Amino acid sequence: MQWTARVEVPRVHPSSSGSRRRQGARLAVLAARYIVEEKNGRVTDAATATPPALGRAELEPVGGSGKLKIVWPPGEPRFSAGADYQRRGLDQSERTAATRQSIVEHSLARPKLAKAFEGRAAELEELARFSTSSDEQRLLVVGERYSGKSALMAEFLVSAEMPSVLRLGYFVPTNQRQDARSEAMVTHLVRQAHLLATGEELHLDSSNPGKLRELLDSCLSQTREDERNVVLIVDGIDEDVSSREGMATMMSVLDGISTPGLKVIVSAWSDRPPEETNSWRRVEIQRTQQVAENLKQMETELERLFDQAAARGVLQHLTFGLGTFQAEELAQLTGGCSARVIRKILRESEERVFSAVREPGEAERWGFAHPKYAEVSRHLFEDSVDAWPAGVLTSADAVSAEVETQVRMESWAESFRNSGWPVETPRYLLTDYPASLADREDLAGPCRLIFDARYLRAVAGRFGPANPIPSLVAHAMRLAFPRLSRVSWKLRWRSPA
Numbered sequence: 001m002q003w004t005a006r007v008e009v010p011r012v013h014p015s016s017s018g019s020r021r022r023q024g025a026r027l028a029v030l031a032a033r034y035i036v037e038e039k040n041g042r043v044t045d046a047a048t049a050t051p052p053a054l055g056r057a058e059l060e061p062v063g064g065s066g067k068l069k070i071v072w073p074p075g076e077p078r079f080s081a082g083a084d085y086q087r088r089g090l091d092q093s094e095r096t097a098a099t100r101q102s103i104v105e106h107s108l109a110r111p112k113l114a115k116a117f118e119g120r121a122a123e124l125e126e127l128a129r130f131s132t133s134s135d136e137q138r139l140l141v142v143g144e145r146y147s148g149k150s151a152l153m154a155e156f157l158v159s160a161e162m163p164s165v166l167r168l169g170y171f172v173p174t175n176q177r178q179d180a181r182s183e184a185m186v187t188h189l190v191r192q193a194h195l196l197a198t199g200e201e202l203h204l205d206s207s208n209p210g211k212l213r214e215l216l217d218s219c220l221s222q223t224r225e226d227e228r229n230v231v232l233i234v235d236g237i238d239e240d241v242s243s244r245e246g247m248a249t250m251m252s253v254l255d256g257i258s259t260p261g262l263k264v265i266v267s268a269w270s271d272r273p274p275e276e277t278n279s280w281r282r283v284e285i286q287r288t289q290q291v292a293e294n295l296k297q298m299e300t301e302l303e304r305l306f307d308q309a310a311a312r313g314v315l316q317h318l319t320f321g322l323g324t325f326q327a328e329e330l331a332q333l334t335g336g337c338s339a340r341v342i343r344k345i346l347r348e349s350e351e352r353v354f355s356a357v358r359e360p361g362e363a364e365r366w367g368f369a370h371p372k373y374a375e376v377s378r379h380l381f382e383d384s385v386d387a388w389p390a391g392v393l394t395s396a397d398a399v400s401a402e403v404e405t406q407v408r409m410e411s412w413a414e415s416f417r418n419s420g421w422p423v424e425t426p427r428y429l430l431t432d433y434p435a436s437l438a439d440r441e442d443l444a445g446p447c448r449l450i451f452d453a454r455y456l457r458a459v460a461g462r463f464g465p466a467n468p469i470p471s472l473v474a475h476a477m478r479l480a481f482p483r484l485s486r487v488s489w490k491l492r493w494r495s496p497a
Contacts, residue, residue: 022240099195106191107178109154109235119288120152127156131165131231131263140277141267143285146295146372149267152285153235155267166223168192169233172240173369175324175357182242182253183207185234193219193462196230212255220261231263238268239371247474251276299376301353306380310337311345319377320405321437323432324357324365332426333408362427406440409433421458431460431468438475446476 121353123141131137143149156284157169169192170185187207193215194202197488206212219230232254240250248256251274253431254264268274270284305311313334317325334342346354346366355369368374399457413433418424437445449455450473459467 030279032383037311047306064446099199102195102201103156103168103192105235106188106195107157107171107172108188109157109171111149111168119290120148120155123152123283123285124156124160127152127265128160128162128165130281131162131167131229136281137258137263138277139263139265139275139283140280141265141283141285142270142273144270144287145201146291146370147285147287148291149285150235153233153265153267157233166196166219166228166230167233168196168230169235172234172236174355174370175365177283180239182240182243182248182250185250186212189232190215197222207257209253211467213259216257216262220259223259228440229263230261233265235267237266237274238272249274293347295372298352298370298373301349302373302376302380305345305349305353306377307495308345308399310334310341310427313337314345315406316381316401317376317408318354318367319381320376320402321409321432322436323428324367325428326363326426327363327430329426330364330366333412341441345354354381365427408434417455421452423458423462427462430455430462434468434472438472438479441479443476443479446472446479450476 084363090462127139127141130136141149141152149373153169154171157167168189170179172185184207186209187205187417190206190208190212191202193212193419194200194311197218216230216232223230234250234254237250242249251266254266255276258264264276266274266280268277302315305315313336314330317333319328321333327346330342331337332338346356350356351369353369354366354374356364357366368377386403413429416429417420421430437449450469456469459469
């Protein structure tokens with residue numbers, strides 16, 4: 001018998017559509033491979049071997065044609081594309097474990113939060129009840145800053161054992177402004193939805209909400225037969241900067257992809273919940289004793305760093321610079337320490353106070369590990385009674401730490417502008433610096449960069465099509481026309497020659 005022979009699958013691919021053909025082909029390969037393994041091992045009659053993905057189904061020869069057919073027992077669910085592991089639960093096979101790991105990676109969830117998770121049994125139970133119910137479709141998790149919302153959401157996505165619920169999500173990452181946008185959210189959700197719908201990784205990214213809805217519809221159609229639910233999780237939606245960059249907000253995208261049966265869980269700060277969630281069911285999160293102790297330890301660590309001159313310079317620029325910095329960049333700005341010393345300060349307090357953004361081909365960039373840390377650091381500077389020496393940068397006798405930082409930034413940027421934005425220009429000046437100007441409502445700053453041809457060439461040459469210039473233009477438009485800030489500007493930009 002030809003062990004790579006075709007497998008007849010009655011009623012599985014009645015149409016000639018591409019998706020159905022792929023179902024049959026995928027099943028045939030799976031069946032043939034398993035039969036070969038069994039023929040060479042324990043089973044002598046390979047024709048009666050049962051691939052594990054077929055449940056209680058059997059393979060039988062079809063006359064003398066050399067083909068096999070699948071015989072399904074009465075009431076046994078039929079095989080569907082990429083969903084055999086869905087029918088059996090997401091935690092019950094090697095393939096499932098790999099799929100689960102890929103979903104966690106694409107969601108940008110921090111597994112460390114889930115590993116260190118303790119308590120919250122009542123909150124987890126409420127999320128579980130919502131996810132398995134058949135009525136409510138929207139839930140908002142709210143709490144003050146540093147109350148444990150992200151840890152709860154990560155635990156629910158990564159570790160909660162609920163075979164009857166398919167989960168996918170997006171965790172807005174700290175210190176990565178380019179990922180705090182609806183476009184990035186959709187891209188990461190499309191990867192996960194494609195993996196759940198087909199069992200395969202996506203090789204061509206898409207930020208099209210229509211593609212996401214199509215894939216979610218596919219997931220829902222597969223799970224309805226098994227009476228399972230699909231839950232989409234978005235953590236940190238209050239960090240969304242889409243509207244400031246002329247894009248649709250994350251909430252508007254979520255509203256646009258709403259489809260019957262899809263459940264959505266969103267987390268936000270209690271003092272800044274999205275208006276669209278006013279009618280949603282809510283889960284209030286309070287700081288546990290453990291979270292309160294962690295916060296106190298963090299504040300103690302920040303006070304220790306604040307008392308050291310070199311570390312205080314790092315805190316100052318991370319607090320008021322509004323972005324992430326490489327150690328070499330912080331060394332240039334502080335002027336009193338080498339990059340080696342700066343790097344040592346950052347790494348000694350990594351995860352407790354600072355966190356690193358690591359991307360392929362780029363030096364690691366540093367920022368605060370949580371927005372709450374920046375808030376506490378700002379209070380330390382504001383409560384300091386010491387005047388800040390102006391040095392040679394200003395004519396005033398003394399300035400605040402925030403003003404001094406801005407003056408240093410302008411002087412630093414001016415030095416590279418006067419040099420024509422050479423290839424060694426720090427990444428911060430090409431990305432986070434323009435965004436910080438917009439955050440300070442400084443219209444002249446973004447406009448000056450937009451009409452600087454050498455800056456545009458430097459950015460386009462370094463980052464290619466994924467450059468931040470459209471966002472910079474959107475910032476300027478928002479500042480120039482505040483009444484039109486809710487309008488979604490469709491920007492097209494062509495790289496300068």
